[in-house]
Amino acid sequence: MNDPHPWAAGLESLHDQVWLRLQRGVADRHAAARHPVLATVAPVGMPQARTVVLRAADPEARLLEVHTDIHSAKIADLRANPHAALHVWDAGAHLQTRIEARATILTGDAVAAIWARVPDPARQSYGTRPAPGTPIADALAYDKPADPAAFAVLRLEVLAIDAVHLGQRHRRARWRRETGWRGEWLAP
Template sequence: MNDPHPWAVGLDSLRDQVWQRLRRGVADRHDPARHPVLATVTPGGMPQARTVVLRGADPAAGVLEVHTDLMSGKVADLRANPLVALHVWDAGAHLQTRIEARAAILTGDAVAQVWARVPDPSRQSYGSQPPPGTPIDDALAYAKRPDAACFAVLRLTVLAIDAVHLGPQHRRARYTRETGWQGQWLAP
């Protein structure tokens, strides 16, 4: 049976396809990789998952970037435990990508040039009052007050990638930074 996605047949081509799709997610607001699910663990040990916007993907460095409000719960989670998981489902490619990473929280001068490129409508997401997750009396009892001091970049250093292609013949592979991204087939 011919696989409609020949890139899924080889370890190297599958890995390259994952990174190509991540890069496409940064550039194309309609691409499935644009809005991955980011999972953290609260200081109390509860898992948390939320949709984020992928803002950077550098395959050579093995790094992804996401923007966030410094006052958001995910930042508190990451200060307690910097390990995260990222999940992307691409229905058209029948490809699930799960990524394990270590997050660094960048703020202030380290992100000033990035903040300068954030369009005004998007700046509304950084600096709302009260801070994200604060209980409020009414659904609209908050104010959008763009504030560069509340802007943060989460730099995710990828540690491992688990890719599952659900084609006519299911295939699964794992890639790790420690092996130089050399793939290993896994039972799907």
């Protein structure tokens, strides 16, 4: 039986598929990579994971971006420890992608041009009062004014990619910045 995903057989083609699917996640709201899970470590040491929206994927620069409210817990996590991980499960491709990254938090003038392109309805996600995660009296006891001062971009410098293809024969590979992105096969 032929594998329906021949790209999984080669290190270079598998790596290309990972980035192609990340870029598709930025452009297509129905793509699996549109909503990756972002993991951080809270200052108290507990892991934290949440779904985010992938907003940029640059394979040449090895950068990814997500947007967030500056008052969200993930900002405190990343200020204490700038390392993060992204996880994408693409069921149609039978592909799990895990990405290790170092985050830079951008705000203010550094993100003004990006804020200008955020559609009006989406702007309400930045500036929630009280701050995200604050206990409230009932489910709707909050306000969502669009506040450009609360808008932050997390620029994620990719440090490593681990991809597992669950085809007829499972394959796993890893690429790391420190090795010049030379891929290596791993036992799945």
